[in-house]
Amino acid sequence: MERSALLVVWVFIAVLTTQINCQEGVLHISNGSITQEFCIVYNNSWTPLPQTLNDAVQYPLVNMTSTILCDPSGVSPEVVEGKALVVMRGDCAFSQKAQVAQNLGAAVLLIASNNTLVVPSADDSEYAKVQIPVTLMRYRDFLEAQQVFDDGMQARLYAPKPSKLDSSIFVMLLISVITVALGGYWSGACEREHLNSGFCSRDSPNSGPGQISAEDKADSEDSFLTSPLKVLIFVALMCSVLVLMYYFYNILVYFFIAMFSFASASALFSCCDAVLEKLGCPSGSFTIRNTNLSVRGILLAAVCISISVVWVVYRNEDRWIWMLHNLLSIVFCLHFIKNFPLPNFKICVILLSLLLIYDIFFVFITPFFTKNGVSLMMQVVLGPDASGERTQGNMVNVPAEPQTTTEKIPIAMRVPRFSAWAQNVCQMQFAILGFGDLIVPGLLVAYCSRFDVWINSKKKVYFLSSWIAYLLGMITTIAVMLLSDMAQPALLYLVPFTLITSAAVAGCRGEIRHFWAGTCYEVLDSSREPLLPDARTDCPVETEQR
Incomplete structure (x- = not known):
């Protein structure tokens, strides 16, 4: 058995x-005196992230979690231009949100998710239309960051490359x-x-x-x-x-x-x-x-x-x-x-x-x-x-x-x-x-x-x-x-x-x-002694001269 x-x-x-290998990155948030890091998930098919914190560009973080950003209505370009924009996940494709954010002038799109994180993906034809980083983060992480930093949050995104060896x-x-x-x-x-x-x-x-x-x-x-x-x-x-x-x-x-x-x-x-x-x-x-x-x-x-x-x-x-x-x-x-x-x-x-x-x-x-x-x-x-x-x-x-x-x-x-x-x-x-x-x-x-x-x-x-x-x-x-x-x-x-x-x-x-x-x-005629006794008959025994 x-x-x-x-x-x-x-x-x-x-x-x-x-x-x-994971397409995971780090969201580094600071307000000048306090820093904290959170997990993000991104897709290299869109704009890749820098590999070190020193190479990452710092952007003001704008809270737009009241919208899902499937269209630009209700969002002023002056508010999000050149900034990292946080919106909610749902109702439309990632690529649609990314194109709306890019047209509004946002430098980074962060999509807050109440569901489990997945790599943001799209059809192959959609990737070339977006030139800004598109990432997902946990909504509970963003709420935690708000409690810690309140206003004036500065964000940097990077993806440390794991050592091969x-x-x-x-x-x-x-x-x-x-x-x-x-x-x-x-x-x-x-x-x-x-x-x-x-x-x-x-x-x-x-x-x-x-x-x-x-x-x-x-x-x-x-x-x-x-x-x-x-x-x-x-x-x-x-x-x-x-x-x-x-x-x-x-x-x-x-x-x-x-x-x-x-x-x-x-x-x-x-x-x-x-x-x-x-x-x-x-x-x-x-x-x-x-x-x-x-x-x-x-x-x-x-x-x-x-x-x-x-x-x-x-x-x-x-x-x-x-x-x-x-x-x-x-x-x-x-x-x-x-x-x-x-x-x-x-x-x-x-x-x-x-x-x-x-x-x-x-x-x-x-x-x-x-x-x-x-x-x-x-x-x-x-x-x-x-x-x-x-x-x-x-x-x-x-x-x-x-x-x-x-x-x-x-x-x-x-x-x-x-x-x-x-x-x-x-x-x-x-x-x-x-x-x-x-x-x-x-x-x-x-x-x-x-x-x-x-x-x-x-x-x-x-x-x-x-x-x-x-x-x-x-x-x-x-x-x-x-x-x-x-x-x-x-x-x-x-x-x-x-x-x-x-x-x-x-x-x-x-x-x-x-x-x-x-x-x-x-x-x-060898230094090796025979292992098998004479009584053993189940295995063929041959004689060789060495």
């Missing part, structure tokens, strides 16, 4: 690394490389323990030391992707589910939230139990009705379930829940990499290559077919209403506050952009890393780790080389993203780096045939 839940969750994993990038890099390393190492350690003593997650009471029972072998072969046909079916299923999520997001999102909460609780239990077992923590077992129960297991299960429930309840609290969400995401990826081994390098090549094509298609090709020009994958990752007004490519403009509490599919880690967090008066901005960018190459790293066990490589040459290739691939992804100022599908770089490196190592060592087929063998 646990494996089935994990597999279902991974079917809808979107493989994507992206950053969210934010520390959140390094946090994401650290999380990804450590998770993949731990997942791969755990898979290899489990394989070694499984072969030597028969005790691991796939152990069987009928298997002795150094042996794998028929039931156990069948379970390991049939539980996941063991043939090219199964890989093709699996990738086709992923494509189908992603399309279904695009059209039926509001219905299916709750199903995947429930599945993730169950799978992450199970993964957290497995990871914590393995750590406690390694530390020698006693289990304190007892028996009820011929059923042997563990005190440690019961307490640990209660804690893990409680943590998962807390996430479910507070999953939309951006200010702190991202830490708990990332913890559950890390253990989920770890558990998946460890529990779903790929049988050989051939399957690794087919799976990773197909997922690379899948990633490129749903990130770069689908924007040509969607109504709003946003990739289908981006739409699923962020939700249909979570990103507000979107612009070209994979760059996303997020409103200062969501129109509603939008549910998001838990398929990506989220780390706040700390530089923007410190200075932003609007909303937290997040860097996002999809689970697939860890799990997909992590499965290859795990296979390399198990192959090191099969050939008794004490230096873990395959594991270390594939992990280093993953690190270099992530660094390349980040570098391209920063240089192009555009989101990148990480698998575009991770798949070639890891596959080519692993194949090159196997070729240089003369083990490419065994690495490709996933066979075990003993090496004679």
Whole structure:
């Protein structure tokens, strides 16, 4: 049941690394002695805002919130000429208000809104007609400013450009490389323990030391992707589910939230139990009705379930829940990499290559077919209403506050952009890393780790080389993203780096045939001692001279 839940969750994993950039700015109000700043939302398609306060022009602020400014009636040009004009939102389009304000001689148009803030937009033909900044602000913020400053308010508008090289990038890099390393190492350690003593997650009471029972072998072969046909079916299923999520997001999102909460609780239990077992923590077992129960297991299960429930309840609290969400995401990826081994390098090549094509298609090709020009994958990752007004490519403009509490599919880690967090008066901005960018190459790293066990490589040459290739691939992804100022599908770089490196190592060592087929063998006349005992017959054993 646990494996089935994990597999279902991974079917809808979107493989994507992206950053969210916001068209948000700051309204700086002062009266000579007191200053205060408020959040505004603007659209770069109209006149852009300066990036620093020193570059911003100061304008007298005129309160015209008694009108919605759909026409110039009742407004004297002498009152608003060369000033920042504040009017109410409603009844007509933003572009209409902007043209009326511009014709009256206003230098800036501030639209006060009682509703949630959205990026002020218009038809493409309307943007060229307006040469003044058009922004939205909260009406309650304007009322607060009136109470603080009364009359004589001076306004300056600017939009600080977030630093590209934010520390959140390094946090994401650290999380990804450590998770993949731990997942791969755990898979290899489990394989070694499984072969030597028969005790691991796939152990069987009928298997002795150094042996794998028929039931156990069948379970390991049939539980996941063991043939090219199964890989093709699996990738086709992923494509189908992603399309279904695009059209039926509001219905299916709750199903995947429930599945993730169950799978992450199970993964957290497995990871914590393995750590406690390694530390020698006693289990304190007892028996009820011929059923042997563990005190440690019961307490640990209660804690893990409680943590998962807390996430479910507070999953939309951006200010702190991202830490708990990332913890559950890390253990989920770890558990998946460890529990779903790929049988050989051939399957690794087919799976990773197909997922690379899948990633490129749903990130770069689908924007040509969607109504709003946003990739289908981006739409699923962020939700249909979570990103507000979107612009070209994979760059996303997020409103200062969501129109509603939008549910998001838990398929990506989220780390706040700390530089923007410190200075932003609007909303937290997040860097996002999809689970697939860890799990997909992590499965290859795990296979390399198990192959090191099969050939008794004490230096873990395959594991270390594939992990280093993953690190270099992530660094390349980040570098391209920063240089192009555009989101990148990480698998575009991770798949070639890891596959080519692993194949090159196997070729240089003369083990490419065994690495490709996933066979075990003993090496004679070598410093490596044979791992497999004579009684082991389930894996082909060949003799080589080194």
